[in-house]
Amino acid sequence: MKREILLLTGLMLAAMPALAQTKATMQKLNDRWAEAFNKGDAAAAAAMYTEDAYVLPAGAAMVKGRPAIEAMWRENMRQIDNVKCTTIDVKPLGGSAAAEIGTCSFKTKAQPPRDDALKYAVVWRKEGGQWKLMQDIWNSDK
């Protein structure tokens, strides 16, 4: 009995960092997303969204679904790189969703390159044990 409890506790502790709606979890996911973006891998960036996710880009019409999201990111990758996103706040919504607020810094690929920043709100949803973005929107302070 004691052993089972220990095992269960161990399992729960092991699962927590990967599954809990914590700032650390979302930061790790953001880092993975930024890595895909900075490599120019639009397919990998799009794969982090749910099948029917919405993206509402600043300065362009909203897009829905992975193929449209991939095309949008591919276009964006031509214009900016050096993306770094920082989680500011995470609110758990029930057991399998979370709202996250954060900021990103990036460099434009113009000559000369320009540093810029944006703030964003995303909603994460757990699908098949993995956190996926079901919605993504951002804007600029200026």
Place this chain on the structure above:
Amino acid sequence: MTRIAVFLVCLVLSTTSALAQAKVSIEKLNAEWVAAFNKGDAKALAAMYSPDAYVLPAGAEMAKGHNAIEAFWRGAVKQFGDAKLTTVDIQSLGPGAAREIGTFSFKTKAQPPEQVTGKYVVVWRKMGGQWQLAADIWNMNK
């Protein structure tokens, strides 16, 4: 077997109606939000947000909490009026949360007035039986 089927049907019906109820509540609250905005009532607007809500305005820094949100809207209602909100999609995120996507338009109070249009995301949370805006962010298509 029949009992399980009946239970499943009831479960599906109750979840469907929870989403339907959330939709009705959110559309009613949007009408209240628009009425408060068009009256220039920043206090009434702020009261519709949760105490720890974030507003991420296009073209201004993020505001957190009732006081900062009220101050932001007080500034905005001086410049804009005639707001309209159109819900595009509402998705349930468990029993106490929902994600709304929509489009908006308002008019500047300049002479001649100019129309501004864009899109928004709101994360709604049900606190003490009342739906409140927990996160509010928007941007323009151009």
